[in-house]
Amino acid sequence: MLVVMAAVVALSACSSQASGSDLASSPTPTGTPIKIGFLNQGAGALAFPDFGTGGTVGIEQVNADGGINGHPINLVTCNTDGTPAASVKCANQFVSDEVVAVVQGIDLSSDTALEILAGAGIPFIGHTPFGAVQSNSPDAWFFGAAPGAFYGVPLQTLQKEYGVKTVAFLNPDSPVDRSVADSTLDPVATNLGIDLTKNFYSSTSPNYTTAFASAVTGNPDAVLIIAPEPDCTAFVQAARTLGYKGHIFAGSCGQFATADPASAEGVLSDSDLYSPDNTSQIPATAAQQIATYQKAVQGQPAANVDNYTQMTFSTMQDLAAVARTINGDVTSQSLKTALQGVVGVDSFMGQPLTCDGKQWPDNISICAPGVLVYSVKDGKLQPVTGEFVNIADLYKN
């Protein structure tokens, strides 16, 4: 217990130290590098370079902040294309390279990788789980909200704030996407009495306008899109082109707001981190951390910087904060022990983390339950709900 308490106190200290760190004052880490694997869907039809940018820039920030107690992090990046075969290849590489931990950006087949990594005793860390196994695994830790929050909070917000009764859901098509949508949307829709239709489109050759038109054939009150950034932008534009008058919730997306502000006006979005667009009403530490993040991503291609970049960047800082609490060598085992001891510590740019396995029903890997809802005004994301919305109770039983 004492060890856990010490870890929490130290983590809090590290977390706030990293938030507003003065790069010039941080000594350059000179110790033995600590190898961390980074798994991301950086290639293929459904590529997410934005998650990748957050990972690489995030580790640069960690190293600029002095690394892990004087040891720099050596990031071993392995790109996948969302297929189990690619995930297996990367997991094999991580095991061979003897990494201490593997951080996931996004990889829709990473449950396959998790099995291999768990077998080798390597902890699997990320912001959001992208598979049923990893969200409920003793070998995985996630510093962001559960998938249920990203799928369920939009439905609840649309109903409670906007009186929506019928929703059309739009999502890229894959067995994993369908499975996640079924398990996360259906309980909330039933609970709230929302009439939901699920629409899936090809990610290899999407026809956005046709897909949107087919989703709104029943003239639903709202459309909920959960998709990569370029798809969100294309769907919002398609909605305007087709003259759709209902509400649009572009879950987790943010780039659409700046890509086409006129079309994006009034569109809803969400995130489990504070938005960089408006820091006037958020905790000062989080605002300071957002400033650090914005400085770090300066000079990156605009297309690769969005909400997803922020998530991976935050994860890297959270991981570093946990690792800095370890007395002695940072190994897979010592890192696991430190992760298990995280209680009530603010994540970088986000909400308090508690990795006790009880934050979300049947999702023991989740360390944070809530998301914030935003609405686009003048090309910026403005908060709809100032507080993190937690709907974990809707998923009980």
Next chain:
Amino acid sequence: MEWVLFAVLGLAAGVAYGGIGLAVVATKRGTGVVNLAQGAVAMWGAYVYYAMRETGTLHLPIVGIPSTIETGGPASAPVAIAAGVLSSVLLSLLAYLLVFRPLRNAPQLASVVASIGIMTVIQSIVAIQFGTGQVTVPSWFSTNTITIAGQTVPVNIVEAVLVFAVMVVAVWAYLRFARQGIALAAYADNTRAVTLMGYSADLLALRAWAMSGLIAGIIGVTVAPLVPLNPITMTLYIVPALAAALLARFRSVIIVAVAGLGISVLQSFVTYLKTMPWYPPWLQVGAEDLIPLLLIIGVLIFSPASLGGGRGAAAAGRLPAARRPTSVRGPVIVVIVATGICLLLFNGVYRFAFAQSLIAALLILSVVILTGYAGQISLAPVAIAGAAGLLVARLTIDAGLPFPVAAVVSVLIAAALGMFVALPALRAVGIQLAVVTLALAVAAQSVLFSNPALNPAALGNLPPARLFGIDLSVRAGSDIARTPFILLCCGVLIVALMVVARVAGGRTGVRLLAIRSNERAAASVGVGIVETKALVFAFSSVLAATAGVLMTYGVGQFSSASFDVLALGLPLLAFAYLGGITSLYGALVGALMVPGGVTYVLISGWFQDPGSWYLLFSGVALILTAVLNPEGIAGATSKLVSGLQLRRSRRHPAENRVEPLVNSDRVEVTRV
């Protein structure tokens, strides 16, 4: 009236299908080449347009040396359009001059392989220069909407269709009325007559390739703002485009244009039908990809003559020499020694990569026997492998069948499916068969392998494979490539090599080579075309299915995208050719080079983005092989060894009897 809305919305991709199909027809009519890279050529024009509009950077199709020219800020739409279109024209002309002109007398397989190489190179250059993510392209069309039959539709689609219509009419008029155009159109019908009339074949070919590049460029910049722009989508449009071209018998400009639009509109209708309550849930995924395949099959059934052609003709040019293997000792020893070295010296990812190469060798053997010996340019093996992989996963996890039983049953069922693929091969030959099987592989991937009704996400992992109490799992704990699994793959490959050598070295081998050379002539000397084709398709399918089963065990679960036609199907044919498509050694060499194999892992550490660079190198190697060395690496090595032996025997006539250069085990049928 929602049908009207979906019909109009479907036209956007239809412009791409029809336009790329038209570009395919242009080179087919002018030079007889079906360029599978036509979608990639259009994509390059689209990317150049995008970069010019966004930043004013002119991208050149090269890497490694400075490949961009800054023009001083974002360009206007007309300038960017001109840059995009001219870039495609330039790329098309380069493809002709550097690749297809040297191959003008080569057999169709060489052209197909070279076009796969070009497609690979363009894709990898795009990935290296622009990244693999999707980009949002500024439009040069109106952003307004109009109302048609009570439905609000975007004006930009109507404008794109108008641009397309003008282009189609212009191409039609050129081929119909212009003197040079008539000569170009006539060239495909009667090459000799046109050249006798004083037209230069070279000049006509140049015109055809310039025209095809122009069409592809115009289509690229027209549809880029309307469809997703990434390295994959527009490249894949080649599948419906080829279907449209095939429906037009690679001739009629108007039919290919209408067919392209029609395929896309039908796909859009299918998307609409999916919203109906009665629509079957098991057909929710990939139904759109069935449209091109069903249309082609319909034409095959109801109008076989339109796809025939060429059956009675001898294969053009010199086919890759096929050595009938009289002994399998050499390749088997190579496999055993390599496995021994791997187990003794390799660990971790290299061991796993070696196992991948062993499995890939099985897949390539299926191509060697089917394409190398029987001359059937088929992309079906990847679909058969996928079917077997899915079957073994379902039979093991759902039905609870143990390892060897589930594997054998899966292979047998997949082989039976393979015999069905032989049916179109009875009516379609050469490039037509390649198109049919390409559409089949795409449809199989999306309708079968990615369909949650057949491959649910919760299907999960296969239980460990056991035989006589031995655990054959690929991994356990930190050991990511266990010795028993590698030995299993090695054993299966050795058996496959022995069987292939026996089949290819016997009477069946002679029959396959006769069919490869000239089907009608083969039939006239008593070779049963139907039986022989059914046999070779079944045999090739057994090999592919066995590989599919091992791939699934290698991953630990069924991975649908592992059997993707772009990721595996086309590279398989390419690496088989690169290794040597008529040789057992060639299969082994090709297997070393497949993505994920030994060579890939060895050099992947050199690059930040190994996938794109490896694709680039393999594409270039493929083009060079097609142009300079059609017998592949194994063939070149064999020639070199033969040459050295001959020289040595000449120097020492007393010691060595001079062997004939063409051995009795070497049958080379080029013309009958």
